[in-house]
Amino acid sequence: MKVSTHLVSAPLHTPFITALRTATHADSLLVEVTDGELSGWGEAPQVWKVTGDSLAGSQACVEGPITAALDGLGPDDLTEALRRVQNAATGNFGAKGAVDVALHDLAARRRGQTLHGFLGSTVDTVRTDMTLSVGDPDALAAAAQARLADGFDVLKVKVGTDARADVERVRCVREAIGPEPTLRLDANQGWSRRDAVTAIRAMEDAGCDLELVEQPVVAADLEGMAWVTDRVRTPILADESVYGVRDLVNVIRHGAADMVNVKLAKCGGLGPARTLLELAREHGIRTIVGSMMESHVGVGAAAALVSAYPTSAVNDLDAAWWLKEAPVTGGIRYDGALIHLPAAPGLGVTGLTV
Structure with missing residues (x-):
């Protein structure tokens, strides 16, 4: 080789x-x-x-x-x-x-075989959420409506820059999209534990109806994340806190999160990712599979994993949607919230476009 x-x-x-x-x-x-x-x-x-x-x-x-x-x-x-x-x-x-x-x-x-077939699946489509970047309330509301029109019904709002302002941003998004679409947040470690609880409770009281809040505090502060988890009704999702098995075990021991986001670039590939998903299920931790800012190669691999190892919630695989054009030929295809896995062998990638 x-x-x-x-x-x-x-x-x-x-x-x-x-x-x-x-x-x-x-x-x-x-x-x-x-x-x-x-x-x-x-x-x-x-x-x-x-x-x-x-x-x-x-x-x-x-x-x-x-x-x-x-x-x-x-x-x-x-x-x-x-x-x-x-x-x-x-x-x-x-x-x-x-x-x-x-x-x-x-x-x-x-x-x-296709990669998802090789992993043991016959399912050739998976769903993804769509991320709304950090922005002012009006811009976020407009972006949310545009993404709904594009066919996405699970929206993830990036927060974590200012807890008080974040409450208003999320409230405006929920008001703009109505009660039906699913709304989740990702703070990317941006809040303190006290700000996280204050902000999440305020959103709960305002009827924002959040599915989950991802990584509200810094990755190493598992005690802080457990403190948040214990004080809010909304499920807390660990992301940057979990790379490998040892990290997930520590999250479980601390009771730090209700859910975990498994990413190939964090854990080291499909083999370790399968182990993390299985360990989480065994301990009652719900799961999603996410992506970094990857192309159709990385997202395609994550989508194949999801096809073979279904998760507890809609996955976070919109990264390649943001690209003006793919750096490779072949591979996955987006159709609204659906990712179509290729029928060609492997990832279906046939070469570079540059």
């Missing part, structure tokens, strides 16, 4: 604004694992403010210790290859996730 890397920077059609950053491009490292005429693809996004993984670091990890660890293995040694990828380096979850997905993609293609 040959491992290659490709740096891509795909412009967004609309800036993506959160409490942590503003993005105008999706910068990723695409990984290609080749066996003869077949190639498997994976993706490591650059998300400085969340994972800390850089394109340069992911590329160095893939081309260095991970490629060295795979040396001498054949394409039929998937289980051993995945084990070696996870043990090749500490951290570097984006790099590991990209190679893990590429190896799964290649294995599926060699069998002539």
Whole structure:
């Protein structure tokens, strides 16, 4: 097997604004694992403010210790290859996730199966929410109405910049969209524990009818998140607090959250993601699968995972929707809130567009 890397920077059609950053491009490292005429693809996004993984670091990890660890293995040694990828380096979850997905993609293609079929599913569509970037109340309300018109019925509002102002933003969005659409929030670690409780209770009292609030406090403050969870009616979803199994175990022990958001670039690929989903279910923790600012490669892999391992709520896989154009040919296709998985083998990706 040959491992290659490709740096891509795909412009967004609309800036993506959160409490942590503003993005105008999706910068990723695409990984290609080749066996003869077949190639498997994976993706490591650059998300400085969340994972800390850089394109340069992911590329160095893939081309260095991970490629060295795979040396001498054949394409039929998937289980051993995945084990070696996870043990090749500490951290570097984006790099590991990209190679893990590429190896799964290649294995599926060699069998002539779709990736979701390879994972054991016959379901070829999954639903996603749609994110509303941080903005003033009027802009958020207008964006919410536009996304409903686009066919999305689960909206995620980015908050966390100012707790008091966030209450007004969310109230305006709920007023604009009416009672039927599902509304969820993502604070991206932006609130203190006291601000989180004050804001969430205010929204509950205002009838905002929130499905969940994601990562209200800083990732390391599990006691703070448990304090919030105990004091509000709205379910709390852990995101940045959970990368791997040890993190999820700590969330469970602290009673820090009702739900967990599993992301391939955080946990290191499809193998670790399946473990996290199964562990969460065993302990009564509800689940969703999310995405970073990834292209059709990373989102396609996450969608294939969801197809085979259904989650407790609609998933957060809108990242590739924000791209002006895909950096690859083939792969998933958006149709409103539905993501259509490809019928072609693997991820259905046939090459780069740049």
